[in-house]
Structure formats: C-alpha cells, structure tokens
Amino acid sequence: MKNEKHSNPLLSAESLASFGPVDIETLARNMGRAVEEGGKALAAYLRPREDGRVKSDISEEVADAVNSIGHLAQYWLSDPQRALQAQTSLASGFMSLWASSLQRMAGEDAKPVAEPDPKDARFRDPEWSQNQYFDLLKQAYLITSRWAEKLVHDADGLEPRMRHKADFYVRQVSAAISPSNFIATNPSLIRDTLAENGENLVRGLEMLKEDIDAGEGELKIRQSDTSKFEVGVNLATTPGKVVFRNATMELLQYTPTTSSVLKRPILICPPWINKFYVLDLTPEKSFIKWCVDQGLTVFVISWVNPDEKQRNKGFFEYMKEGPIAALDEIGKITGEKEVSAIGYCVGGTLLAVTLAWLAAKGDTRITSATLFATQVDFEKAGDLKVFADEDHIQWIEKMMAEHGYFPGSKMAAAFNMLRSQELIWPYLVNNYMRGKQPTPFDLLYWNADATRMPEKNHSFYLRNCYLENNLTRGRMVVGDETLDLKKVTIPIYELATREDHIAPPNSVFTGAQAFGGPVRYVLSGSGHIAGVVNPPARKKYQYWLGGPPTGRYEDWLEAATEHPGSWWPDWLTWLKKQAPEEVPADKRKPGGRRKPLGDAPGSYVRVKS
Structure with a gap:
C-alpha cells in the first residue's frame, strides 16, 4: 500500500x-x-x-x-x-x-x-x-x-x-x-x-x-548560567566557621542545629580536583547541612586552589597538612580522641592512604571511615586510564613543569570527555548554534568551578594509582612507610554508584576487598555526583545492599536487594551504631575556645582557576 x-x-x-x-x-x-x-x-x-x-x-x-x-x-x-x-x-x-x-x-x-x-x-x-x-x-x-x-x-x-x-x-x-x-x-x-x-x-x-x-585562549564551555550563583550567597551557605588554616587547606566546622550531637565528630575529606561545596550546594541538596541537622559535629577540609607555590607538595604533604592536621585540630577543639572520617573520590583515596599510614604508626584516632565513589584499586578504573599511560603522563608532567600545576580546565575537559554526548556536544549546539544561554544549574556551575593540581601531587597520583596500581599491591610508599591496606581493620562504609564513569562500581567493589576489616558495600543509583548527592526528601534513585564485597561484582549485584530512595539514612544508622553516645551541642561551638578565622565557606574555595 x-x-x-x-x-x-x-x-x-x-x-x-x-x-x-x-x-x-x-x-x-x-x-x-x-x-x-x-x-x-x-x-x-x-x-x-x-x-x-x-x-x-x-x-x-x-x-x-x-x-x-x-x-x-x-x-x-x-x-x-x-x-x-x-x-x-x-x-x-x-x-x-x-x-x-x-x-x-x-x-x-x-x-x-x-x-x-x-x-x-x-x-x-x-x-x-x-x-x-x-x-x-x-x-x-x-x-x-x-x-x-x-x-x-x-x-x-x-x-x-x-x-x-x-x-x-x-x-x-x-x-x-x-x-x-x-x-x-x-x-x-x-x-x-x-x-x-x-x-x-x-x-x-x-x-x-x-x-x-x-578560557584564556581555550574554549571553556558554559554549562550553566553562572550569573545566577555565588559561593557563600546561594551555594555553600550552611552556617559555620573557618577554625584552622595552613598553606594546603582550610578546616571548616559547622554550627550545631540540634540540642545534642554525637560525641564522635566527623571529618570530611573531599577531592582537591573539585571544590568541597558539591556536598553543600543549595540547602535542599546539602549533605553537610543534612548531617548537621541529624546531630553530627561536622568538620570539612576546603583545599587550596594551588598555584606554582604548591608545586612541590605531594601526596605525603597533602596527607600531613590535610587530614592529619585536621585530626590534630579536631582533638584540640572538641577534646575527642576518636573521629569518624569520610572521603570522596580522590579525597577517599587520600583517606585510604591516611588510614594505612596511621595503622602503620599505631595511630587509632580514626575509628570508622566512609568512602564515597572511591577507588583504591585501579585495575578496572574505566576510561580515565586512557589518559594515564606512560606517554600521556610524561606529556602531562612536561606541561606541569612550565607552571608547577595541572590546569583545572584540562581536568574538567577530561571529565567532560567521559560523557561527551551529554556534557560537550549538547552545549556546543545549544550555546553556539542556537544562541541560547544554558539554564541555571547549581551542579554544573560547581562542575565548571575547576581547581588546579600541584605538579608533584598529580604526578604521584597518576603514576602510583592509575599507571602502577601500587596501593592495593602493597607497593605505595608515602613518607617513610610502605602501605598495607590489610592493616586497616576499622569498619568501613563503601559507597559506589551504578553509573559512575570516574570510579566504576566494579572497580570500587574490587578495592573494597583490599581492607582488613568489615566493609559495608552499598551501591547507589545514578552516577558519580547524583548518586552521592541524593537527599532523602527528593525520593530519587535507589540503592542496593548485598552483604560484604566478596567474589565477583556481577554476582553480588545479582543477589543484592534494591531499596527505594536515598542511602543517606542507611549510612546514618550504620554511623550511629559505631558510636551512639551524645553530648550537649553547646560544647561544639565552632572553634571551641579559640576565635574562628572567619565564616564558612572560607576564602580558599572562592579562588578561581
């Protein structure tokens, strides 16, 4: 017909x-x-x-x-x-x-x-x-x-x-x-x-x-209407103070909103390849605000946006001047000897390195740890390994040698290429051919607020993690210690996200088996950001529980049970079981008896690349 x-x-x-x-x-x-x-x-x-x-x-x-x-x-x-x-x-x-x-x-x-x-x-x-x-x-x-x-x-x-x-x-x-x-x-x-x-x-x-x-000669694709957002005004607005500062980070402490708080404080170690406020976007999406409202004493590291002055700071310096320095200050401010720690992405990798280093030293201050979308084993690290062979690393090192850092725009471009069909081409078409401004989107504003990486730190990370996979092989040397993750025997909450292009869930699953203590492996729906930043009130996505991470990831997933909504309440239940004791919130005034250095979100986070 x-x-x-x-x-x-x-x-x-x-x-x-x-x-x-x-x-x-x-x-x-x-x-x-x-x-x-x-x-x-x-x-x-x-x-x-x-x-x-x-x-x-x-x-x-x-x-x-x-x-x-x-x-x-x-x-x-x-x-x-x-x-x-x-x-x-x-x-x-x-x-x-x-x-x-x-x-x-x-x-x-x-x-x-x-x-x-x-x-x-x-x-x-x-x-x-x-x-x-x-x-x-x-x-x-x-x-x-x-x-x-x-x-x-x-x-x-x-x-x-x-x-x-x-x-x-x-x-x-x-x-x-x-x-x-x-x-x-x-x-x-x-x-x-x-x-x-x-x-x-x-x-x-x-x-x-x-x-x-x-982009100073490079195309910096706008993915959001940047005029609608400002850090400290409508992003990163959870009340708190800068309680410590060194050349590598500012330590933020947030003001309690409950009458009592858990006695054991938490320290969040975010990635330095992005800014910490991905965990403190708008109040409705803020993981940090949610934690404070649940009665937690929250400390967060806000990394410096480095320039040539930080070129010689490596993983050891980032560990000592980041989480180790933060532990020292938390002890002085709260009087507590035990801390629960959270690490996100490469901040989680640094936290895992810190746990192994502390274990080797007999330092027991971190008594439980949570890892968000974190790799410690890089054998199955996904498409980012494309940029981490010997030739490519040598090219990156040559580039970094000029100024002492890896430009944030280059890292942002690499991440965008992982999902170019979603993060590059639609914006090229919409912006430069249709002539339309992108809509305001807090997450994409944060995504474009890139940071630089110090030369020594970034080279160490690429070679020891992506190229040689030294951490889980027991060959990574930090400071004066050869690290062994099996000596890390504290409870660990390991969160992976199912559609993650940066820390694939099977890679996170393999790495979770490298620790020596009990690991609660949880798989969240969505990807590297949305799977983590998923407030319960939004009732989006889901998460899977399936017991300890043993055997093959595919077998674990097939047997896992799906739960609707956010994983945040599950994590909070796990955290409280580790240390349920509470203290009056008036004992957790930011900075303790010392005068704070300023209001959160601080000054380091405002530095543009």
Missing part, C-alpha cells in the same frame, strides 16, 4: 515551508554579522598563542587518538579475510539502507534499518523520522558509528590497553560527527536559523568568543 505521508521528495517545498517564513534581507545581514563574530572568536583563540600566553596545543592528544585508531585499523587490514569481513559488514548496512530509502521514495512503507536508542535525545525531533533526507542522514550515521564500535568490540587480538584507548577515541569521534551537531544536517537547527533569520548564529558566536576569552 502506498504511504502518502512519505511521498514528498527530499527537501520538498512543503518540508522547507515547515521551517517557517524567511526574511532574506535580514538573514543575509545576520550571516554577515555571524562571519564578523566568528572572526572575533578566531582572534580570541589565536591571540594568546601569538603572544606566547598559550604554548601548548592539542597535538599530543590528537596524535594519541590517531595512533590508537590507527592500531585498530592495522589490526583489521593486516588480515585480508578480516578486512573483507569488516568491509562487507559496512557495505551490507548501506545496501539495506539504500533499498529501504528507495522503497520510501516510492511511497511504500519501509522499516528503518537503524533506529536510535529511545534515550538518545539527539534525534527526538519528528523531522528525523518524517523527512527522508534527515532520516537517511540519521540512519547512515547510526550504521557507521555502530559498525566502528563493533570493530573495536571484535578486535580480540588487539593489546587490551590499546583496545581500550581505541574504544574511547572511536566513541569520541562518533559523538563528534553526529549530524545533530551541524546546522546543515540538523532539522531543528535549520528551523531555528530560518525562524530567527540567523540571529541565533550571531548570538552563538558572540558567546563562543566570550567563552574562549574566559
């Missing part, structure tokens, strides 16, 4: 009319303005390179991608039978697409050869299916990208590290070449451009120039 709905030729007058009326004179004028703004954006990119402010470029990263994909191509082309198999597979897909397209042009029903994942937001516009031109582009892209990903999946003879890198870069290229990313091949972009007579492109290129200027 003929299908009249599909009988129009490609890009017919009817299809073009659906994009709306066009004012040719205004469109032409705006195209000229867009070219002018594009020239300004290009100048903003070139100027810091011409005057020497920006010396590095992306040649090393491009070379690594080309080399990795080249190894994949060599694997398939080195065997004529394999090469023929690969070519036949792709040709078969396009032959089927051509046959389907001919059927559709004849007005007949034709089943799509390739359909996007229902969750893929790139192709939700009806024109991607109703218009033959765009449907053909969409299916050709899906056939090609899936074929390339299958080449990686089937490259069994490729060295595992190279195969992993090829897989990562193939996914990056696949995300980049999507027809949804270009004006001429995206129906909604064509519609917007014609409807606005090109005004969207003028705005977008103005924003592009602004974002290159903000």
Whole structure:
C-alpha cells in the first residue's frame, strides 16, 4: 500500500515551508554579522598563542587518538579475510539502507534499518523520522558509528590497553560527527536559523568568543548560567566557621542545629580536583547541612586552589597538612580522641592512604571511615586510564613543569570527555548554534568551578594509582612507610554508584576487598555526583545492599536487594551504631575556645582557576 505521508521528495517545498517564513534581507545581514563574530572568536583563540600566553596545543592528544585508531585499523587490514569481513559488514548496512530509502521514495512503507536508542535525545525531533533526507542522514550515521564500535568490540587480538584507548577515541569521534551537531544536517537547527533569520548564529558566536576569552585562549564551555550563583550567597551557605588554616587547606566546622550531637565528630575529606561545596550546594541538596541537622559535629577540609607555590607538595604533604592536621585540630577543639572520617573520590583515596599510614604508626584516632565513589584499586578504573599511560603522563608532567600545576580546565575537559554526548556536544549546539544561554544549574556551575593540581601531587597520583596500581599491591610508599591496606581493620562504609564513569562500581567493589576489616558495600543509583548527592526528601534513585564485597561484582549485584530512595539514612544508622553516645551541642561551638578565622565557606574555595 502506498504511504502518502512519505511521498514528498527530499527537501520538498512543503518540508522547507515547515521551517517557517524567511526574511532574506535580514538573514543575509545576520550571516554577515555571524562571519564578523566568528572572526572575533578566531582572534580570541589565536591571540594568546601569538603572544606566547598559550604554548601548548592539542597535538599530543590528537596524535594519541590517531595512533590508537590507527592500531585498530592495522589490526583489521593486516588480515585480508578480516578486512573483507569488516568491509562487507559496512557495505551490507548501506545496501539495506539504500533499498529501504528507495522503497520510501516510492511511497511504500519501509522499516528503518537503524533506529536510535529511545534515550538518545539527539534525534527526538519528528523531522528525523518524517523527512527522508534527515532520516537517511540519521540512519547512515547510526550504521557507521555502530559498525566502528563493533570493530573495536571484535578486535580480540588487539593489546587490551590499546583496545581500550581505541574504544574511547572511536566513541569520541562518533559523538563528534553526529549530524545533530551541524546546522546543515540538523532539522531543528535549520528551523531555528530560518525562524530567527540567523540571529541565533550571531548570538552563538558572540558567546563562543566570550567563552574562549574566559578560557584564556581555550574554549571553556558554559554549562550553566553562572550569573545566577555565588559561593557563600546561594551555594555553600550552611552556617559555620573557618577554625584552622595552613598553606594546603582550610578546616571548616559547622554550627550545631540540634540540642545534642554525637560525641564522635566527623571529618570530611573531599577531592582537591573539585571544590568541597558539591556536598553543600543549595540547602535542599546539602549533605553537610543534612548531617548537621541529624546531630553530627561536622568538620570539612576546603583545599587550596594551588598555584606554582604548591608545586612541590605531594601526596605525603597533602596527607600531613590535610587530614592529619585536621585530626590534630579536631582533638584540640572538641577534646575527642576518636573521629569518624569520610572521603570522596580522590579525597577517599587520600583517606585510604591516611588510614594505612596511621595503622602503620599505631595511630587509632580514626575509628570508622566512609568512602564515597572511591577507588583504591585501579585495575578496572574505566576510561580515565586512557589518559594515564606512560606517554600521556610524561606529556602531562612536561606541561606541569612550565607552571608547577595541572590546569583545572584540562581536568574538567577530561571529565567532560567521559560523557561527551551529554556534557560537550549538547552545549556546543545549544550555546553556539542556537544562541541560547544554558539554564541555571547549581551542579554544573560547581562542575565548571575547576581547581588546579600541584605538579608533584598529580604526578604521584597518576603514576602510583592509575599507571602502577601500587596501593592495593602493597607497593605505595608515602613518607617513610610502605602501605598495607590489610592493616586497616576499622569498619568501613563503601559507597559506589551504578553509573559512575570516574570510579566504576566494579572497580570500587574490587578495592573494597583490599581492607582488613568489615566493609559495608552499598551501591547507589545514578552516577558519580547524583548518586552521592541524593537527599532523602527528593525520593530519587535507589540503592542496593548485598552483604560484604566478596567474589565477583556481577554476582553480588545479582543477589543484592534494591531499596527505594536515598542511602543517606542507611549510612546514618550504620554511623550511629559505631558510636551512639551524645553530648550537649553547646560544647561544639565552632572553634571551641579559640576565635574562628572567619565564616564558612572560607576564602580558599572562592579562588578561581
């Protein structure tokens, strides 16, 4: 039967009319303005390179991608039978697409050869299916990208590290070449451009120039409307004081809101690759405020945003001047000899290192620990290992040697690449082609508030953790101690998040088995941030409990029990069982008898990279 709905030729007058009326004179004028703004954006990119402010470029990263994909191509082309198999597979897909397209042009029903994942937001516009031109582009892209990903999946003879890198870069290229990313091949972009007579492109290129200027010659993609947020005003507003400061961190203590508090205080050690206020966003999302409201005495480390003065501070200095110094101060302020500690991401890795170091010294001040999305075993560390082979680390070390630190923008870009289809390309399209400001989003504002990493610390971390995996192998040396996690026998609450791209849950599961004491392994829904920052009142996501982390992660997960909502109450119950004794809250005035140095969130967190 003929299908009249599909009988129009490609890009017919009817299809073009659906994009709306066009004012040719205004469109032409705006195209000229867009070219002018594009020239300004290009100048903003070139100027810091011409005057020497920006010396590095992306040649090393491009070379690594080309080399990795080249190894994949060599694997398939080195065997004529394999090469023929690969070519036949792709040709078969396009032959089927051509046959389907001919059927559709004849007005007949034709089943799509390739359909996007229902969750893929790139192709939700009806024109991607109703218009033959765009449907053909969409299916050709899906056939090609899936074929390339299958080449990686089937490259069994490729060295595992190279195969992993090829897989990562193939996914990056696949995300980049999507027809949804270009004006001429995206129906909604064509519609917007014609409807606005090109005004969207003028705005977008103005924003592009602004974002290159903000990145001092590098594109700093805006993911949130930054004008709507300010740290200490509507972010990081939980009342508290700065009670200690050294060259590496400020120690914050929060004001009690209950009549009594748990006798044993808690110390939170956040990652230094981001700022601590991910745990103190708006009051409704703040883990710190929730803890205070549950009757906990909360201390938090706020790391310095380092510059060249901190270049020689390594893991040992961060441990001594971070959690160890914080323990000393907490003892002086509260008089307590026992502390519960929390570590998040690399802050959790540092906490685990600290626990092993303290165990070696016979120091028992930390009596229970909680690790949020923390790796101590890096064998299954996921896509970040792409950036941690010997060649890449040497390139990073060369870059750091210029200024004494690793730029926060580089780390932010690496994290964004882990989810480029969500954190890069939608913003490039929305900001610079549609000309729309991103909506205000506290979490993405925090994500863009990047920090630098000291040269010695970052090099130690990359080599000892990602490259050599020394901590769980008993080969990491910090200060004067060779660390052994089996000597850490205190109770540990180990939280992993199911969709984590930074600390994959199976990697966290493997690391949880390295400790010598009881571990409560808990798996939260969502990812590295949303799976942790999940207040009970929001009633979002879920968590799984399945007993101690033994055996294989997949077997543990299959047998685990799912619980609705946030894991926070489960953690609080666990924490209170460790030490249920309470004291009057008036004994926990921030700073104790000493005068505080200022109000929370302090000064270090306000320093921009």
